[in-house]
Structures are given as C-alpha cells and as structure tokens.
Amino acid sequence: MDLTAGYEMFLTDEHAMLRQTVRQFAEKEVAPFIRAWDRSGAEQHEGPETRPHIRPVLKRMGELGFLGICLPRRYGGAGMDYLALAVVCEELERVDSFLRVVMSVHTGLNSLSLFQWGSEEQKQRYLVPQARGEQLAGYCLTEPDSGTDAAAMRATARRDGDSYILNGEKTWISLADIADNFLVMAKTDPERGARGISAFIVERRWPGVSSQPIHGKLGVRAGNTGSVIFQDVRVPAANRLGEEGEGFKIAMAALDNGRYTVAAGATGLIQASLEASLRYARERHTFGKPIAEHQLVKRMLSHMVRKLDTSRLLVYRAGWMKNRGLRNTRETTLAKWHATVSSFECADDAIQIHGAYGYSDEYPVERYLRNARGAVIYEGTRELQELLQADFALGYRINPPLRCELPAYDPEAWG
Numbered sequence: 001m002d003l004t005a006g007y008e009m010f011l012t013d014e015h016a017m018l019r020q021t022v023r024q025f026a027e028k029e030v031a032p033f034i035r036a037w038d039r040s041g042a043e044q045h046e047g048p049e050t051r052p053h054i055r056p057v058l059k060r061m062g063e064l065g066f067l068g069i070c071l072p073r074r075y076g077g078a079g080m081d082y083l084a085l086a087v088v089c090e091e092l093e094r095v096d097s098f099l100r101v102v103m104s105v106h107t108g109l110n111s112l113s114l115f116q117w118g119s120e121e122q123k124q125r126y127l128v129p130q131a132r133g134e135q136l137a138g139y140c141l142t143e144p145d146s147g148t149d150a151a152a153m154r155a156t157a158r159r160d161g162d163s164y165i166l167n168g169e170k171t172w173i174s175l176a177d178i179a180d181n182f183l184v185m186a187k188t189d190p191e192r193g194a195r196g197i198s199a200f201i202v203e204r205r206w207p208g209v210s211s212q213p214i215h216g217k218l219g220v221r222a223g224n225t226g227s228v229i230f231q232d233v234r235v236p237a238a239n240r241l242g243e244e245g246e247g248f249k250i251a252m253a254a255l256d257n258g259r260y261t262v263a264a265g266a267t268g269l270i271q272a273s274l275e276a277s278l279r280y281a282r283e284r285h286t287f288g289k290p291i292a293e294h295q296l297v298k299r300m301l302s303h304m305v306r307k308l309d310t311s312r313l314l315v316y317r318a319g320w321m322k323n324r325g326l327r328n329t330r331e332t333t334l335a336k337w338h339a340t341v342s343s344f345e346c347a348d349d350a351i352q353i354h355g356a357y358g359y360s361d362e363y364p365v366e367r368y369l370r371n372a373r374g375a376v377i378y379e380g381t382r383e384l385q386e387l388l389q390a391d392f393a394l395g396y397r398i399n400p401p402l403r404c405e406l407p408a409y410d411p412e413a414w415g
C-alpha cells in the first residue's frame, strides 16, 4: 500500500515527482550512513570540523533546490508552493530528523521571514544565496533564561549612529556552528517588553560573533545544535528586519512557518515508524505465525495509520491556507501539536513491535524515538500548543489577517 496516496485534493503530479526526488536523495545519500553519523553525534566533539558529513549533505540539498523550494525563482528559489515545502520535510524526516531541522531553521524560520519582511536589498543580499543553498541560516530566539517566555529575553541591541551594538547569548540554536547568517531577536527598548524587541540579520563572520556546540543531546545527533554568543557586535541599521519594535511579531510569524515544517517532518517520521513496523511484523514469528497476525500488534499498526493520516491532513490543510495567503496560526499550531505528539507515540509503538531489537540501534526505531522527542519541545512546547488551542476555542485568541501572513503562492510570478 502506498502510504502517501489519496491526497490528490491537495497535491499535483509535480509534488509527486518532487517526493520521488527527495526520497531518492535521502535513501541513497543519507540512509546508508545515518547510523554512523548519529553515533558520532553521541561523542563529545560536535563542532563542524568533527561532523564532516553536515556541510556536504546541506550543499547537496541546496543543489537539489530543497532549501529554496517554496521561494520565487527571482529570489533563487525553485518556484514551488508551500505544499512542496511539506513534501520535502516529510521525505527528509522519513530518513532522519536532522535533515528536516535544517529545512525548519534555514527555510521555515529564516528565509521565509526575509521573504515576508525583508527589503528588496536584504532579499538580494541574503535571501538569494540562502535560497540557492550557497549560504546557510539559523534563527536565534531562545536564551539560557527564556524559551517559552521568549519576551523575557535579555539580549540587547543599542542604537549607535547607523548601527546597533548587539550583546547577548542565544542557546539551543540549530546550525549554531554551521550557519553563515542568523536572524537574531534582541531588545532595542527593554522597558517595552515584547514591543521593545527588534529583529536583525547578523553574519557569523562579523567581529564578536562566536558559537559553541551543545554536547550530550538525546536526539538529532547527526545535526548540530549550540549556543551563539554576541559580544559588542556592530550590526548595520540596514540589517534590521522590519521596523524597530516589530521583532516579536516577526519571531512569532516565523514560527507559523517553522511549526509547519516541524509538523510535516513529524508526519514523515510517523510514516518511517509505520513502514519499519509493517516490515518487522511480517518477518518476525511468535507462536507459529507472524506477529502481524496478533490482534494487539495489529492495534498498534492501525493506530499508527490513523495518526499518519490525521497528521498529514492537518499539515496539508495548513499548507493549502498558506498557498492562499490566509492566516493559519490556529491550523499550523494544531498540526504541529498533533503530528509531533503522534510521532513520539508511533516511534514508541514501533519499538514495542520490534521487541528487544527495537531497543538497540541495529534497527532505526530507537533513533526515531529520540528524534521525535525534541519536536514535542522545540518551536513551542506541547503545553504551549495546548494553551493556544484552548484560547482559540474560547475566543480569547482569533486568527485575523494581521499582515502576518506569508505572500500567497502565485505560480505565474514565482515560476
């Protein structure tokens, strides 16, 4: 059974071809090596020099057009729509989460923010090389003392003539040691809380920017996560994204895009868990028959099917809305919450189906579980998504067009 079939109301033949391209790349160029890369990430040296696989893989993703998949060709992108972004994320995370994390931070959180809020000059200077994969990009919101409560950040950017002086530490930053450019949120007016935050495009090569890898992560070990430190970094005012004080709004709008990629990726991870479980359940025999024929094993498989389809439908609904330029915070948040929690549960069931073999990295399912766990935390924890859904249902929060939506997909202008 083709687990991706039945979505013709959302996807075109072009999306199907894209799925094949991404799958071929991930299965040929990543899958054979991923166990070794994941194991190497458990060791102490996690900087880019000791993780030599990262840059070549990301370079290939750039060459294949994945990193700018849903950006207009005039900005270096592949000219496809936001559903194409979901397809890329699904197929990448079907093989390993570290590939999709790159799509989330580079494309979802950073490049789409430049597309949405950037001046033409900023787009030419940063978006074009990022969309082509010539430069890599990260997103710096979280700090040692502020995660969910992002507005409590301490980083500051003090105006000084034609520049700002940026100081602060961001932590748990994906691609911290790899990215060329960062989208950094900092307080330009600390008295004004969330309204005193501004967003800046910061280049790693500038004096005062440094990074340090985080060791001992539970999952996404094939990728890179670390802290980025800004010490008296002089940022030209021309590198402020949006207006002064708009940084929090930009950061939250970015999360609408990042969460969408996380949800799509989690759907791919559910599919990977299901595929591995179907294979193993047919092969493994107990009491004279394949374990697939035991009802309680079937129940786990059927729950995975349900979670796969419901997650995918929620993701594609959000993508459909993005294509039309509709505000989709509620729908994207729901997709992220449901798909990430489901992917953790499915990976857990996949281990159960594999019995003791599932408990070692001889089979991929223990990696799926470790990788799935992170997505229940990053880009808004499970609890934050729950609060948001309740607030929407109660009418405390609405989904209005707040000038926060991405530009609608326009096949004529993007191709």
Ligand SMILES: Cc1cc2nc3c(=O)[nH]c(=O)nc-3n(C[C@H](O)[C@H](O)[C@H](O)COP(=O)(O)OP(=O)(O)OC[C@H]3O[C@@H](n4cnc5c(N)ncnc54)[C@H](O)[C@@H]3O)c2cc1C
Pocket: 105, 138, 139, 140, 141, 142, 146, 147, 148, 149, 171, 172, 173, 174, 175, 220, 225, 374, 377, 378, 379, 380, 381, 382, 383, 384, 387
């Ligand atoms: C692998 C990985 C990659 C990441 N990549 C990035 C990145 O690239 N850029 C970036 O900026 N950040 C990144 N993060 C950070 C991530 O976004 C934060 O970890 C996340 O926002 C949660 O913040 P926190 O860890 O500080 O938890 P806290 O905010 O301290 O929360 C701790 C616990 O309290 C709960 N909680 C907090 N407030 C409430 C409330 N009001 N009501 C109920 N419960 C509450 C939370 O749900 C959680 O269970 C990454 C994290 C991981 C694990």
